[in-house]
Amino acid sequence: MSIQITLDGRPVSTQAGANLVDVAAEHGVYIPTLCYLKGKPCLGTCRICSVSVNGRIAAACTVSVSDGMIVAVDEPALADMRKALIEMLFIEGNHNCPSCEKSGRCDLQAVGYDVGMLVPRFPYRFTPHQREVGAERIWLERDRCIFCQRCVDYIHDQHSGQKIFTIKGRGSNARIEIDKTLADQMSAEQVREAAELCPVGCIIEKGVGFNRPIGERKFEIKSVRQRALEDDV
Numbered sequence: 001m002s003i004q005i006t007l008d009g010r011p012v013s014t015q016a017g018a019n020l021v022d023v024a025a026e027h028g029v030y031i032p033t034l035c036y037l038k039g040k041p042c043l044g045t046c047r048i049c050s051v052s053v054n055g056r057i058a059a060a061c062t063v064s065v066s067d068g069m070i071v072a073v074d075e076p077a078l079a080d081m082r083k084a085l086i087e088m089l090f091i092e093g094n095h096n097c098p099s100c101e102k103s104g105r106c107d108l109q110a111v112g113y114d115v116g117m118l119v120p121r122f123p124y125r126f127t128p129h130q131r132e133v134g135a136e137r138i139w140l141e142r143d144r145c146i147f148c149q150r151c152v153d154y155i156h157d158q159h160s161g162q163k164i165f166t167i168k169g170r171g172s173n174a175r176i177e178i179d180k181t182l183a184d185q186m187s188a189e190q191v192r193e194a195a196e197l198c199p200v201g202c203i204i205e206k207g208v209g210f211n212r213p214i215g216e217r218k219f220e221i222k223s224v225r226q227r228a229l230e231d232d233v
């Protein structure tokens with residue numbers, strides 16, 4: 001059913017029930033995301049797509065549009081709130097981009113650039129997270145995990161359907177875990193898929209680090225904003 005919403009003061013025609021992140025992108029409005037993947041079930045974990053919907057703050061990836069909805073994205077207070085959420089992700093982990101295999105291909109880094117983050121306004125926590133290197137072809141650089149849950153919900157053992165990744169613990173004790181037995185049964189394609197799916201440099205495919213020269217990496221060719229607006233993610 002065709003409906004109309006107001007997007008940053010502009011009337012916009014779309015389909016009832018469409019995802020707000022997608023509707024905004026189709027009409028040239030970029031909403032940053034980290035956990036959201038178009039076409040996959042919404043996770044709603046990272047909240048960096050927070051916008052105003054009918055005057056209330058909501059994670060855009062969790063919103064299905066309906067007729068008459070009034071959405072604000074491009075307002076200074078909302079932009080600053082999203083920037084603060086990105087900063088929190090940086091201070092919760094240990095992110096040293098120049099030495100990271102995912103640099104140039106990392107959604108968190110790319111979105112950090114897009115929102116104009118320089119130095120976080122919050123103190124770094126320097127929480128130690130031990131890396132996990134026991135699986136044959138995957139290692140987990142836990143310091144960089146943002147607990148988006150993509151790997152948990154989208155990567156399963158191809159035979160049993162069991163989860164391969166899980167999040168254990170809560171708060172500062174939360175950590176991403178991998179079932180090493182199931183991980184060692186993953187196909188090469190599935191290992192690559194998991195590493196690509198991870199929006200940061202936490203799931204690393206062993207033996208292929210730094211295989212793209214500087215200047216040729218994903219977000220050096222096209223920004224995260226351009227990719228989202230051109231549906232080229």
Ligand code: SF4
Nearest residue numbers: 095096097100106201
């Ligand atoms: S995961 Fe991303 S933000 Fe973190 S160190 Fe690596 S490139 Fe930087």
Ligand code: SF4
Nearest residue numbers: 145146148149151198
């Ligand atoms: S390992 Fe990567 S994909 Fe999995 S929860 Fe952490 S950040 Fe998300």
